[in-house]
Amino acid sequence: MKHATAVTIESIGSFVPQRRVTNDQLAEFVDTSDQWIRSHTGIGARHLAEDTTATSDLAVQAALDAIERSDLTKEDIDGIIVATATPDYVGFPSTACIIQDKLGLNGIAALDVVAGCTGFIYGLEVARGMILGGTMHHVLVIGAEKLSSIVNWKDRNTCVLFGDGAGCAILSASGSADERRGIKQTILYADGSGADCLIVPRGGSKAPLQGVTVAAEDVTIAMEGRKVYNFAVAKLAETIRTLMEDNDLTIDDVDRIIPHQANSRIIQAAANRLKIPMEKFFVNIEDYANTSAASIPIALKNLEDQKGLKKGDRIIIVGFGAGLTSGGSLLVW
Ligand code: UT7
Secondary structure, three states: OOOEEEOOOEEEEEOOOOOEEHHHHHHHOOOOHHHHHHHOOOOOOOEEOOOOOOOOHHHHHHHHHHHOOOOOOOHHHOOOEEEEOOOOOOOOOOOOHHHHHOOOOOEEEEEEOOOOOHHHHHHHHHHHHHOOOOOOOOEEEEEEEEEEHHOOOHHHHEEEEEEEEEEEEEEEOOOHOOOOOOEEEEEEEEEEHHHHHOOOOOOOOOOOOOOOOOOOHOOOOOEHHHHHHHHHHHHHHHHHHHHHHHHOOOHHHHHEEEOOOOHHHHHHHHHHHHHOOHHHEEOHHHHHOOOHHHHHHHHHHHHHOOOOOOOOEEEEEEEEEOEEEEEEEEEEO
């Protein structure tokens, strides 16, 4: 195959676990309320995986969904990139390798990308680079999380925010006929000085678990909510503005913006800053809560199911999260 000149999203798939837990159900075991969670975040419920389910299990279902919704067969796939903050195993093997084996695609390249909730955007860009470089032609880019496995269920500040799920985009090489479509531009950003703001403190090489007695708060999500909130609003607004300016677009030229679903107030605040009507933003946080690297592909799939995505639509996707990281892409669907 000759070198690709463009990279398109061939299809999108997703999977969320069946078990749906409402805010009222959470309030039965933690000191919170439906009213507080809705008014501070927009979240109404989250889907939680069973104890025996791993991130790779969610990812495999999303990948099969994406393959089924494409014109490709499983055998056409020659790369798997997985963005996750909740890998099946710490360190190695990568979750991508586990998924590859479960899909029966042994032999093709597989790797994980770690960029917090921005992981899906980073993953898309890694895949795009590899496709344009000629290393791969059809790549599964998966955002998958079992955040329930790293949530401290006694910490009301964080446990109400997160959910489990997976989304998968198939990125494909395309020739000149399709150049109008595809990923037009990506912006990536990271500021490691904010690493402590959103962190799982123990379990890595800095603070290994071996030989120590650990408390739940050592191995679960710790977040400085306000700092992350302020970063998120600023970066969401800046990334959207830059993508529009760099491509000579006004908001009327953009069909839809799909932000990472962390908090509907973050989206509202960025919309106010940019003077963009809230209707431009696709928001599905009410049903899924924050699924980190999975939230953008799950939202894309939801939007497609609602017939909200047409060929040729200009879409901006934008993420932010642990690292601290942020990023966004302009897509022509
Ligand atoms: O995806 C990765 C990126 N993550 C994010 O983007 C999250 C960013 N941060 C946020 O979305 C918000 O900061 C939160 C939703 C986490 C918190 O909202 P907030 O408006 O910043 O609330 P707060 O932290 O200022 O807390 C206000 C009050 C506190 O009570 P006091 O100290 O004022 O008496 C909290 O203890 O709300 C209390 N509170 C709760 N009350 C009931 C915190 N969590 C809860 C809860 N239920 N679940």
